[in-house]
Amino acid sequence: MERKSPLTWARQDIRDMVPYQAKVYPEGVKIDANENPFPWPQSYVQRVQSEIATYPFTRYPDSEAKELRHALSLYTGRSTEEILISNGSDEAIQLILLTFGGPGLATVISHPTFVMYGMATRYVGGKVIDVPLLEEKGTYRLDVPGLLAAAAKEESRVIVICNPNNPTGNCFSEEDIIAVLEGTDKIVIVDEAYYEFAGKSMAARLQEFPNLIILRTFSKAFGLAGLRVGYTMASQEIIQEMHKVRQPFNVNAFSQRAACIALEEREAFQEQIDTILAEREKLLPRLKPFSWQVYPTDANYIFLRPYGETEEEQMAITTKIHQALLDRALLVRKLGGGPGLNGTLRITVGQEKENDQLIAALESLYDPEQKRWTL
Numbered sequence: 001m002e003r004k005s006p007l008t009w010a011r012q013d014i015r016d017m018v019p020y021q022a023k024v025y026p027e028g029v030k031i032d033a034n035e036n037p038f039p040w041p042q043s044y045v046q047r048v049q050s051e052i053a054t055y056p057f058t059r060y061p062d063s064e065a066k067e068l069r070h071a072l073s074l075y076t077g078r079s080t081e082e083i084l085i086s087n088g089s090d091e092a093i094q095l096i097l098l099t100f101g102g103p104g105l106a107t108v109i110s111h112p113t114f115v116m117y118g119m120a121t122r123y124v125g126g127k128v129i130d131v132p133l134l135e136e137k138g139t140y141r142l143d144v145p146g147l148l149a150a151a152a153k154e155e156s157r158v159i160v161i162c163n164p165n166n167p168t169g170n171c172f173s174e175e176d177i178i179a180v181l182e183g184t185d186k187i188v189i190v191d192e193a194y195y196e197f198a199g200k201s202m203a204a205r206l207q208e209f210p211n212l213i214i215l216r217t218f219s220k221a222f223g224l225a226g227l228r229v230g231y232t233m234a235s236q237e238i239i240q241e242m243h244k245v246r247q248p249f250n251v252n253a254f255s256q257r258a259a260c261i262a263l264e265e266r267e268a269f270q271e272q273i274d275t276i277l278a279e280r281e282k283l284l285p286r287l288k289p290f291s292w293q294v295y296p297t298d299a300n301y302i303f304l305r306p307y308g309e310t311e312e313e314q315m316a317i318t319t320k321i322h323q324a325l326l327d328r329a330l331l332v333r334k335l336g337g338g339p340g341l342n343g344t345l346r347i348t349v350g351q352e353k354e355n356d357q358l359i360a361a362l363e364s365l366y367d368p369e370q371k372r373w374t375l
């Protein structure tokens with residue numbers, strides 16, 4: 001028998017995918033992934049440490065995450081039956097697409113946005129319909145008629161609105177989000193990963209819109225990115241279907257407990273959130289003097305587009321800025337992979353000292369008289 005490569009038997013659509021590569025860089029100022037830049041608050045560390053010693057980690061975790069769902073019920077105002085816990089909200093995106101998507105079915109997204117929606121769609125054999133955001137008056141808005149036309153297609157199942165949008169940073173108008181929810185009975189995901197920074201939520205409207213699914217995470221404001229905890233809020237009926245496709249022990253016991261304590265220690269995290277927002281307001285005007293467009297933001301990161309005659313020129317400048325910052329031990333996110341994202345940067349708001357380092361590095365790369373980068 002002539003033996004074939006084992007990859008002969010892999011799904012062709014998976015083989016055609018480009019893997020997500022989270023970059024690992026050496027020590028430096030890490031302002032590329034929208035994480036909380038502060039270490040855990042001292043009161044939080046003490047509580048986590050004192051509980052670890054006696055926690056029954058020899059046992060499987062609570063498959064239903066009852067304690068965490070109860071704590072989240074108090075935090076969100078939704079009932080425990082309307083909440084599902086997942087291994088980061090990345091897993092929640094997968095669960096939604098396993099439930100509602102599949103071969104031949106479509107997910108409607110608005111480019112530029114978070115990459116996981118498209119990736120999870122492709123895992124399940126589905127396809128992406130892109131209804132690009134509209135750039136208007138220096139910010140981005142949803143193309144509501146475009147989204148509704150795409151949603152109306154037979155194969156469409158899920159429409160995703162990331163609010164505030166990653167990477168552009170802005171919240172969309174509530175009227176536009178409502179217009180999408182009113183205009184379709186297909187599933188509408190509103191990803192509120194940055195809710196604690198933006199303060200806007202659709203959670204109070206879940207009854208009104210049975211097709212609404214809200215995603216949140218502990219990875220950003222609550223500083224638990226390394227522990228992987230996210231949650232979904234939706235009608236009890238939708239949550240029950242999603243439970244069928246999740247692994248019974250999808251969130252480990254430590255992370256469940258750590259997320260509960262984070263909610264109990266919310267005031268300490270709120271201080272960090274307030275500081276990050278204050279730092280953002282200090283940072284924004286300091287970024288404006290350089291030759292790039294600084295987009296308005298409702299989150300803990302800032303979207304930037306260096307000026308250039310053509311997209312190629314923009315991309316070349318962006319690549320140089322990114323590398324020059326890296327050489328100065330500052331890691332920011334260079335975006336790419338399509339129109340709208342090519343030649344753009346996203347910078348997470350750091351601690352005061354880190355933001356100062358960023359500005360100092362940028363000043364060393366810029367000639368303010370000539371108003372140009374000296375790269």
Ligand SMILES: *Cc1c(COP(=O)(O)O)cnc(C)c1O
Binds near residue numbers: 089
């Ligand atoms: C960071 C991020 C997430 C992923 O969060 P995890 O809970 O860490 O998986 C989801 N959505 C958006 C828009 C994000 O920026």
